[in-house]
Amino acid sequence: MTPPLIELHGVTKTLRGQGEPRPILKGVDLTIGAGESVAILGRSGSGKSTLLSLIGLFDRPDGGRYLLHGEDITKIPESRAARLRSSEFGFIFQRFFLLKHLTAAQNVQMALVNGQGWLSARKRRAKAYEALERVGIAHLAKQRPARLSGGEQQRVAIARALVRQPRVLLADEPTGALDTETGNLVIDVLHGATQQGCGLVLVTHDADHAARMSRVLRLDDGVLHPDGVGTAGTASPRHAVRPDTTRHHEQVLS
Amino acid sequence: MIGLSGGYRSALIIGLQGIRARKTRTLLSMISLFLGVLAVVVVQAGAEIAERALLSNVDLVEGIDGTRKLYLPADGKAGEVIMDTLAGRSDGVGVVSFGPAIIGEPGVAPLNPGAMPFDQMGMGFGAPVYCDENGCYDTLPGTVPQPPGQAVELYLNGLTGDIRSFKPFPLLSGEWLDFSGEPSLAPRIVVNKEAAKFFSAYSIPAEMRLNGAIANPTPRIIGVVDDGQPWSPAAYVRADEIANWMPPNAGIAGPMGGGFEVFMTPDSHELEQVLTSRLVAIGIPAEHIGGFTVNTREAFETQLLIMQIIFLGMASLVLLIGVAGILNVGLATVGERVEEFALRRAVGTPRFILAGIVLAETLLTGLLTAGAAIAFAALALKVVGPYMGGGGYIPGPENVSFPWQAAVAGVIAGLVGGLLGGLIPAIRAARIPIASVMRA
Numbered sequence: 001m002t003p004p005l006i007e008l009h010g011v012t013k014t015l016r017g018q019g020e021p022r023p024i025l026k027g028v029d030l031t032i033g034a035g036e037s038v039a040i041l042g043r044s045g046s047g048k049s050t051l052l053s054l055i056g057l058f059d060r061p062d063g064g065r066y067l068l069h070g071e072d073i074t075k076i077p078e079s080r081a082a083r084l085r086s087s088e089f090g091f092i093f094q095r096f097f098l099l100k101h102l103t104a105a106q107n108v109q110m111a112l113v114n115g116q117g118w119l120s121a122r123k124r125r126a127k128a129y130e131a132l133e134r135v136g137i138a139h140l141a142k143q144r145p146a147r148l149s150g151g152e153q154q155r156v157a158i159a160r161a162l163v164r165q166p167r168v169l170l171a172d173e174p175t176g177a178l179d180t181e182t183g184n185l186v187i188d189v190l191h192g193a194t195q196q197g198c199g200l201v202l203v204t205h206d207a208d209h210a211a212r213m214s215r216v217l218r219l220d221d222g223v224l225h226p227d228g229v230g231t232a233g234t235a236s237p238r239h240a241v242r243p244d245t246t247r248h249h250e251q252v253l254s
Numbered sequence: 255m256i257g258l259s260g261g262y263r264s265a266l267i268i269g270l271q272g273i274r275a276r277k278t279r280t281l282l283s284m285i286s287l288f289l290g291v292l293a294v295v296v297v298q299a300g301a302e303i304a305e306r307a308l309l310s311n312v313d314l315v316e317g318i319d320g321t322r323k324l325y326l327p328a329d330g331k332a333g334e335v336i337m338d339t340l341a342g343r344s345d346g347v348g349v350v351s352f353g354p355a356i357i358g359e360p361g362v363a364p365l366n367p368g369a370m371p372f373d374q375m376g377m378g379f380g381a382p383v384y385c386d387e388n389g390c391y392d393t394l395p396g397t398v399p400q401p402p403g404q405a406v407e408l409y410l411n412g413l414t415g416d417i418r419s420f421k422p423f424p425l426l427s428g429e430w431l432d433f434s435g436e437p438s439l440a441p442r443i444v445v446n447k448e449a450a451k452f453f454s455a456y457s458i459p460a461e462m463r464l465n466g467a468i469a470n471p472t473p474r475i476i477g478v479v480d481d482g483q484p485w486s487p488a489a490y491v492r493a494d495e496i497a498n499w500m501p502p503n504a505g506i507a508g509p510m511g512g513g514f515e516v517f518m519t520p521d522s523h524e525l526e527q528v529l530t531s532r533l534v535a536i537g538i539p540a541e542h543i544g545g546f547t548v549n550t551r552e553a554f555e556t557q558l559l560i561m562q563i564i565f566l567g568m569a570s571l572v573l574l575i576g577v578a579g580i581l582n583v584g585l586a587t588v589g590e591r592v593e594e595f596a597l598r599r600a601v602g603t604p605r606f607i608l609a610g611i612v613l614a615e616t617l618l619t620g621l622l623t624a625g626a627a628i629a630f631a632a633l634a635l636k637v638v639g640p641y642m643g644g645g646g647y648i649p650g651p652e653n654v655s656f657p658w659q660a661a662v663a664g665v666i667a668g669l670v671g672g673l674l675g676g677l678i679p680a681i682r683a684a685r686i687p688i689a690s691v692m693r694a
Contacts, residue, residue: 058600058688079604086602097597101275113268114598115261115607160601 003070005167005199006032006055011064012222013050024050026222027064034167037191037200039210042219048203049172051219055201056089056170057081086116090161090169090198092190094176096153098145104156105141108132111160131159135189151182158189168199175209187212261607268598269614272587279583283616284623286579287671291620291627293569294667299631299660301562306657308554314482316550317420317517322526325544326514331536336514337493339529340414346518346525348414350493355410356463357473357489358456362403365452369407369486372451406452408445409486410464412493420517421481426450428477431492441495444477449487467499520547573671576623580616580675588612588679588686595686609680613673616680620672621665628664632656 013025024047032038042048053059054066057073066074068088073080085091090111098107108128112119119127132138135155145153154174161169171190175183187209194200202213210216218225273280317323326332336348356364366375384391415433417423423430431444441462445453452458453475462473473491481488518525526545534540588595595608635656 053689056600082599082602082604084602085600091600097593099594102271106271110598111601113264114601114603115264116602116604118263164602 002034003067004031005034005036005069006030007065007067007070008055008061009065009067011051011054011061011066013047013054013059013062015050023222025054025061028219028222028224030217030224032168032199032201035194035197035199036215037194037202037213039202039204039213039216040219040224041204041207041210041216044205046219047222048219051224052170052172052201052203056091057085083116086111086114086164088167090164090166092154092157092161092169092171092174094173096145096150096157096177098153098156098160100145103142103144104132104137104148104152104159105129107145107156108160108163111163127163128159131163132156134162134193135159149182150178151185154178154182154186155189158186158193162193162198166198168201169193170201172203173205174202175204175206183209261604262610264603265607265610265614268611269618272611272615273618276587279587280615280619280622283580283583283619283675284626286583287573287576287620287623287668287675288627290569290573290576290671291623291664291667292631293572294566295624295627295631295660295664297562297565297569298663299635299657300565301558302657302659304561305555305558308558309551311480311482312551312554314421314423314480317548318422319549319551320520321420321548322518322520322522323546323548324514324516324518324526324529326516326533327538327542332514332533332538335532335536336516336529337414337497339525339532340516343525344415344419345522346415346516346529347417347420348493349417349515349517350412350414351513351515352410352412352496353465354407355465355489356405356407358405358458358461359403360461360463360470361400362405363400364405364407365402365456366407366487369409369488371448371485371487372455404456404458406449406456406458406487408449409488410443410496411488411490412496413490414493417490417517419519423479423481426478426480428475430477430479431490433492437492437494437498438474439471439495439498441471441473441491441499442476443473443489443491444479445475445489446479446481446483446487448484449489450478452487464496464499466501467496468501469499471496471499569667573667574674577671577674580619580671581678584612584616584676584679585682588683591683592686595683596688599686599688605684608686609684612680612683613676616676617669617672620668620670620675622668623671624664624668627668628661631660631664 008028008030011025011028011030012023015022015024028051030038040048040051050059054061057076061074064074065072068084073084076084098104099110102110105125105128108131109124112124112127129138129141132141132155135158137152137155137159140148140152140156145156148156154177158169158174169190174190175186178186183206190200190202191212200213202209204210216226313319326336333350336350340346340348354369358364366372413431413433416430418430426447428444431442460472460474461470463470473489475489479490481490516529530540530543530545533543595611598608598611599605639655
């Protein structure tokens with residue numbers, strides 16, 4: 001049996017800085033299958049971005065286990081993590097983080113010029129154009145970010161995330177800086193990517209956008225709940241809850 | 255790009271993009287580094303030019319290192335002993351200075367009184383001046399000044415053998431002296447480059463006036479050599495061919511003889527012992543026989559090295575100031591590019607590539623600066639070079655072409671400057687946490 005793409009077991013994370021250490025994640029269990037789309041809702045400061053940064057190997061958990069394709073990668077070295085970020089994940093942020101001195105196509109190519117393998121300039125251009133075409137803005141390939149609208153910039157960022165053909169997209173409030181209409185358009189693009197077999201973890205405040213995912217979870221007080229089960233939950237449960245995502249919650253309740 | 259791994263290629267490409275995107279900052283970095291690199295280039299160029307000027311002819315003037323050299327007083331008997339002792343030997347050659355000789359029309363003043371160089375004719379330098387209690391004069395008081403004519407004054411050096419094993423004079427034309435046969439009554443002479451200029455420019459008759467000689471011999475110029483002495487016309491002749499023209503019992507050097515030099519191979523202890531013993535035996539005080547081993551080249555090289563180290567040290571300080579400039583700009587740039595570096599890490603760029611991006615930028619900046627400094631120095635030398643007079647150990651225009659070693663030093667200085675200036679910013683860039691993007 002093929003192992004799930006991502007498995008988190010009892011993952012904890014505490015932020016340490018000035019003042020008292022602040023536990024952010026208090027034992028998160030999560031399983032994401034290949035090609036699955038998952039939305040994570042939660043209040044500001046609930047740890048959604050922290051969870052996403054752990055999944056994307058930006059950071060390491062303090063406790064628990066992280067399995068990718070069944071392999072424990074909780075404590076892999078940074079060089080391996082960089083390779084996995086390149087091959088497995090695509091990242092989309094609320095702010096688009098496009099480099100203003102590069103064109104849209106060059107911004108997309110940025111993900112290809114990352115020291116993980118080498119493609120000729122011609123191949124890089126072709127792949128970038130293909131990715132831009134996928135998000136519907138190939139005609140803007142030579143424009144610099146300053147000449148693009150917010151929605152277009154976010155689509156360039158999505159093309160950048162897709163260009164290496166990742167297994168899963170990690171999107172951290174990708175519509176947060178966009179108006180509703182443009183936000184819907186961006187979600188359409190992301191949804192389109194999932195239709196082509198790419199997984200998606202979407203962190204959002206927008207219940208409507210979350211509703212379009214195959215599964216909706218809520219992060220509350222450092223614990224991941226199926227939507228509607230959390231103490232501050234407002235949305236009604238619309239999706240089946242997998243046993244492993246409820247396990248921790250059941251343990252807490254018992 | 256061939257041969258570079260994907261990582262280094264990526265760093266280079268992104269570095270170039272960074273330079274293109276921040277042209278003003280790159281220019282400011284280059285300006286801060288320019289003086290330091292230029293200082294290194296100038297010091298290295300100066301050292302190389304000085305070395306060329308000092309060492310190019312040191313073997314010709316002083317003799318090759320290791321040669322054993324004896325200075326002997328001008329004494330007629332000593333001359334005979336030297337001639338006799340050195341006759342037929344290849345491990346020792348005697349040089350006797352006959353003093354100034356004039357070749358050309360008799361009864362005329364030479365073109366270059368005082369054996370002054372060709373280029374200084376008519377400038378008044380070097381001409382003999384005679385002084386007494388009443389003042390100084392161009393001619394000896396009581397004598398009639400000679401009219402100017404076609405004659406050249408040069409220093410005449412008599413040889414007992416082939417000096418070229420100790421002073422490797424390159425033969426420029428004609429042939430060298432033949433010491434194998436009997437001495438000729440028409441002395442065969444080989445002139446140096448400076449003397450050859452006179453013979454090329456003027457129609458100088460072959461008659462030689464030599465102080466103390468019983469008559470004026472007719473010399474035959476058979477060749478031209480480079481004797482490393484551009485500052486005076488000189489000629490070389492078999493000593494025994496001049497001795498024929500000296501009065502009996504006057505000795506080889508004659509009344510105006512300027513003394514003897516004997517050149518010997520490093521292992522000719524027996525020859526030196528015999529020569530010294532025989533000279534002492536004829537009454538020359540042992541303390542008047544000065545001997546030493548030539549190591550002029552080594553001494554010059556050591557002195558040049560010390561000077562070079564001192565000046566390079568000073569240049570390095572200037573370079574360090576430039577490094578501080580690059581460092582400052584680099585830190586500011588990395589501070590501004592936190593999001594970019596975090597994003598690059600997020601898309602899978604390893605830390606060492608991020609450091610490589612910053613280093614590529616500073617190294618390329620260093621290289622560009624080196625190129626500018628080298629071009630500037632080469633151009634300056636091209637402009638100033640022709641005005642360098644030369645003469646003696648002062649480098650002449652022929653020695654002031656831009657040395658490639660200075661270009662290499664400039665490139666190294668630029669790269670070192672770029673490396674030192676970029677190291678700390680590179681480390682900072684590599685340590686930027688990716689989460690800073692997520693929380694931005």
